[in-house]
Amino acid sequence: MTLPPLLVALACWFFGTAAIVWLDSRPRRTWKWSFAALGLASIAALVAIALLARSASVGAVYGSVVSAILIWGWHELGFLTGHVAGPRRTPCPPELAGWARFKAASATVIHHEIALALTALLLFAVSWGGPNQAGPLAFLLLFGMRLSAKLNLYLGVTNLSDEVFPAHLAYLKSYFGTKRWNVLFPFSVLFGLGATWLAWHAAEATAQPGLAAGYTVLAGLAFLGVIEHALLMLPVRDAVLWAWAAQPQAAKAVPSKRRP
Template identity: 50%
Template sequence: MVSWSGHIVPFIVTVAIWFIATGLIAWADNRERATFSRSLVIGSVAGIAGLVVILVASLSAEVWAVYLAFVGALMVWGWHELSFLTGAAAGPRRGPSDPSLTGIARFRQAAGTVMHHEVALALTALLLISLSWNVPNQIGATVFVLMFGMRLISKINLFVGVPNTTSEMLPEHLAYLKTYFGRNRMTVLLALSVAGLVAMSAWFATLALAAPVGSAQMVGGSLLFTLSLLGVLEHLFLALPFRDGMLWGWAIPKRAGPQRKAAGSQERNVTT
């Protein structure tokens, strides 16, 4: 039986936080570079606060603690995303791919563009797992590891190639990452990724439905189900002709097109 407090409310909370948080990060990363240092300071404070929140919430198995740990994990995740999309923690390679490379050589070059970010995510995941190993509430570590896994799968799919490589939310200073995307095509990997995420979502759903009504286990299972379902949706976006701007256009500043930039350059030349 579906419960309002145990199933519906966690679903609404997860979708709302996902939508708003994604938009805020896109807004911060697409502003002028002069604002990045301030954004990183704010993001770092939020990320450290998120770690503290997870530690505090992990000591309790009450419903409020599950929500608190969930929010804390998203705060830490947002810190990492902000660091990556501002370019502060991306990788040692900061330029376009070599079109002559294929196979392992191309993969190694692509890995160099995100290496620092992936290592930071992996170390944070290991830290949260170690801190949550024998505590009553492990939702914070579980949420972070789940998001890390889903993001890693999506990056591999983009490297191999997907039908839809829309990247409107990618900041201009990271535009070189597009050169590492595979050609537009449907692959077995993407199909298996979607199928695997659907199966995982179904497993979380069974856990949420089987838990006692109103319990922390029910809320936790519902939060994880919704999060994995959003992962399915994001991977479907890679297969369908969907534009990021359809959902988060409100958060992305309008960028000057080539003609507008050229006109601006000519106007500056005339006035000097």
């Protein structure tokens, strides 16, 4: 029973990311339609999570997770296409440092982070009391790992993997740091490994196949998050994993100076 849930986690991570890269790399005139269509699909996914929360069967658990991934993808597309980001959309002034730089960086993504947090609360609200919390937990896990990744990018990492970064968000690169190490990174990895262990332990402890499958999916997603964090510090251009999904006509971002 262990392998299928892990394959579900891997498929959600790989094909979900590829789908967003493909949609974001299409001509700009298509973005509003893609965002709207995925928004409608997300409403259906929200309803699905609410209904599936009543069942702890394996199918219901998988359906809840996939629905949460779809909603997550809508948020990611909204960010990458510039629909939901933050009030600040200009490069970081070179003289900014310390708290002033952090506030400026936060202003570039704060609307997106608030939207994610509110969505997580909504998912738990519509499924509250149900035995199947796989979808809301998956969304919350992705939110935590993504927030950690953004903070690591701000503090400085070795590998930015910005080859498929959209050109209209090139200003964000000025807020990234390039370092061989940062103080948050080991704690981020420990958080991811801890989440992996907790989910795996919960899967082993329950006698219900559906719940076991759900916790195993969460363990897989958490471990994939750890791998993503590790790639931030390794000299590996992991963006090649998604390059096949990006359309050739996608605009390329102009490299910008990054703070050391």
